[in-house]
Amino acid sequence: MKRRYRAVLATLGLACVIGAGIAVAAPASAATAHGSLRGAASNRCLDVPGSTAANGAQVTLWDCAGGDNQVWTYTTSKQLLVYGGKCLDALLPNNAPGTKVAIWDCNGQANQQWNINSNGTVTNAQSGLCLDPSDNGTANGTPIQLWTCTGLTNQRWTAPAGTPGAPCRATGGITYTLERAAAPTADQTDAYNRISAAMTKAVAAYNCYTSLTKALRVQYNPGVPTADGNYNGTIRFGSRASMVQATATHETAHTLGVGTYPGWASRVSGGRWTGGNAINELRAITGDGSAVLYADGSHFWPNGLNQPSEVRSPDDYVNHTRMVLALRRDMGL
Numbered sequence: 001m002k003r004r005y006r007a008v009l010a011t012l013g014l015a016c017v018i019g020a021g022i023a024v025a026a027p028a029s030a031a032t033a034h035g036s037l038r039g040a041a042s043n044r045c046l047d048v049p050g051s052t053a054a055n056g057a058q059v060t061l062w063d064c065a066g067g068d069n070q071v072w073t074y075t076t077s078k079q080l081l082v083y084g085g086k087c088l089d090a091l092l093p094n095n096a097p098g099t100k101v102a103i104w105d106c107n108g109q110a111n112q113q114w115n116i117n118s119n120g121t122v123t124n125a126q127s128g129l130c131l132d133p134s135d136n137g138t139a140n141g142t143p144i145q146l147w148t149c150t151g152l153t154n155q156r157w158t159a160p161a162g163t164p165g166a167p168c169r170a171t172g173g174i175t176y177t178l179e180r181a182a183a184p185t186a187d188q189t190d191a192y193n194r195i196s197a198a199m200t201k202a203v204a205a206y207n208c209y210t211s212l213t214k215a216l217r218v219q220y221n222p223g224v225p226t227a228d229g230n231y232n233g234t235i236r237f238g239s240r241a242s243m244v245q246a247t248a249t250h251e252t253a254h255t256l257g258v259g260t261y262p263g264w265a266s267r268v269s270g271g272r273w274t275g276g277n278a279i280n281e282l283r284a285i286t287g288d289g290s291a292v293l294y295a296d297g298s299h300f301w302p303n304g305l306n307q308p309s310e311v312r313s314p315d316d317y318v319n320h321t322r323m324v325l326a327l328r329r330d331m332g333l
Helices: 186-209 245-255 276-286 315-330
Strands: 020-022 029-035 045-047 060-062 072-075 080-082 086-090 101-105 114-116 122-124 130-133 144-147 173-178 213-220 227-229 234-237
Touching (some): 173 186, 186 213, 186 245, 213 245, 227 245, 234 245, 245 315
Parallel strands (some): 173 213, 213 234
Antiparallel strands (some): 020 029, 072 080, 086 101, 130 144, 227 234
């Protein structure tokens, strides 16, 4: 680990429902959720057809594939964003049943504001009408509209991870095995307990917000100054100070390719990361369209969790996993 920048609060424990940050055109707002919107009746996702970013493109149902055109961020301004800057929009006339639901440049208007409700419905803040697959459709390509709320399952959606009250989707498959001495000393037993607590939380965060799979092998090695992680899936903890969730999360990133995959070095130039996916993801998280993603031979920042003090809130764990996914896309993983 390396110190990169200061944070003001100490590490918080993992909450399975946590949020993230996002950029919007007008106004900027923080995000509370990030992920897919899956129809309860169809088991298909809210999808921007053909991954287009064109204003007016009507959204549809489509098989869930995890692409950027199916990843929605719900903000504190009640916007549902895709691609970091396009809003889910009820097209004019935006207060009548049958109104088409499409994407549009974010403008802060009420027809781009949505309520994600505890009963699974998503209602337009301006009209009060429900997000509805037309004609009760469940097939790929079914266009999405506004319609009078009926309480039927075709108007119910699984909210993005992070929405207050929404459960963790738990789609990941990262596991770890902690190697233990046959007859551990008191020092080893204490270390094992600390490492287990840290790794369990770290793996839970990755499995909550990613669909990555990997089997990790974790060791306690007092000769390691802090902790380290390897792309082969090995994580070693040395100091007691490293046996915390933030460090375990950081080292897990190394096992997933951060600073360890052969494609890493070629995407670092002049102390900056050059891959477009991760740069765009950082700008979506921070709300800063000119944000710079820094990197060296092993680390990235911000959101790299290079020091436990960098964790200000549980939001930082989901932001970290978002960045790791984007970095992996840049490296072709």
